[in-house]
Amino acid sequence: MRIAIFGAGGVGGYFGGRMIASGSDVTFLARGNHLSAIRQYGLSIKSPLGDITLKNVQAVENIADAGPVDLVIVAVKLWSTEEVAKTLIPIVEQGASVVSLQNGVYKDEALRKYLPSEAIMGGVSYISAVIEEPGVILHKSPLQALTFGEYDRTRSERAVALLDICQKAGIDATISDDIERKIWEKFVFLVGLSASTASMRQPIGAIRANPKSRGFLLDLMKEVVAVGRARGVALPEDFAEDRLTYCDTLPAGMTASMHHDLMQGNRLELPWLSGGVATYGRELGLPTPCNRAVEDILALYCDGQ
The missing domain is CATH 1.10.1040.10 (N-(1-d-carboxylethyl)-l-norvaline Dehydrogenase; domain 2)
Known part of the structure; x- marks a missing residue:
């Protein structure tokens, strides 16, 4: 599974970094000084569960530069959701799935304005993490968990594949049969x-x-x-x-x-x-x-x- 993570902040940067460290194929979409630092120096995670320093991290500014993608994890601030959804239309038409780890309950409603419902899997993240400085993620407590699942309550192949990736990365992850x-x-x-x-x-x-x-x-x-x-x-x-x-x-x-x-x-x-x-x-x-x-x-x- 090739994963693109839209947003390399506390949530996307932490979970994506853990996935990369365990061997998964992950590309970050980032901007500004954070993107420049990741490209030049890699990504560092400071965590009570153990620090990580990743070199040669794949990071781009536009989704079109990420190449073929199987799953997009959306981890941007909520005001950017519709902007992100518009850019995802072409790769979703090519078969990519989308799961949002954003805050709140409006996120998937916003995604459905532009993307078909069957492309979207529900998701929730539990973590306290921030960008400490460009290229560095500070994970503030041992809590780091993901829950995801299909809105029709089936146990899909894509959910199982993501669960396997999370487990290999040491992420506390579960599939829910009532993700809403x-x-x-x-x-x-x-x-x-x-x-x-x-x-x-x-x-x-x-x-x-x-x-x-x-x-x-x-x-x-x-x-x-x-x-x-x-x-x-x-x-x-x-x-x-x-x-x-x-x-x-x-x-x-x-x-x-x-x-x-x-x-x-x-x-x-x-x-x-x-x-x-x-x-x-x-x-x-x-x-x-x-x-x-x-x-x-x-x-x-x-x-x-």
Whole structure:
């Protein structure tokens, strides 16, 4: 399986790097100084699971330069999804499959505007990683997992092939028979973590320790559960409480990538996270006051400084 990874940041760079280190055929699509550094020096990963330095990494700026591809892993920021989807039309017509590891629940809806549904496999990533400097990925905790699967719940050959690649790379990977629910399960937690750490400018440890901020975190996630259930996703009624318990197990210093982007003055994925929850709420006639508050509070920073 020849893999192209659209985006060589924390998610794409880490998982792609692990795949390359185990012998898989992977080409990165990157831009700017990060692309230049990868081409000149290779890709380095700093990780509590062991550092990796990769030389002679295949990296291009345009998908047309990647050659024949069997699978495209999309790992760009959410605002680039439709732009990426348009560029993938030719290689999907040639038989390539696509799996997005992006945040949120809007990603595959955006891909389906341009690509046939049968080409798209659902996917979720679990990792805290960022670009520390051009050509260097910093993996912040031992967690590094992928879940993927077909929306029709079949166990496809392409899912099994990707699972084999992940297992050889030492990536904790599973195939799900209900990938839509898995995506929403992560969305519940992700919205809570991103909205709370970014709006409060604090890591999860401080937020969960204070009764008021802890209550706000729980309410953020309850709103996502209510919206998901209204859309027909099989989330348990008490799933927000389950995710709050999970938050208690996280490293106290953990923040979301949106917090990192806010602190760096970068553009935010806000419209597709808390903003997305608020939009779904309006469409469904469901109140989402906490997520709307986060959307409004962070609106000044949404496009970066």
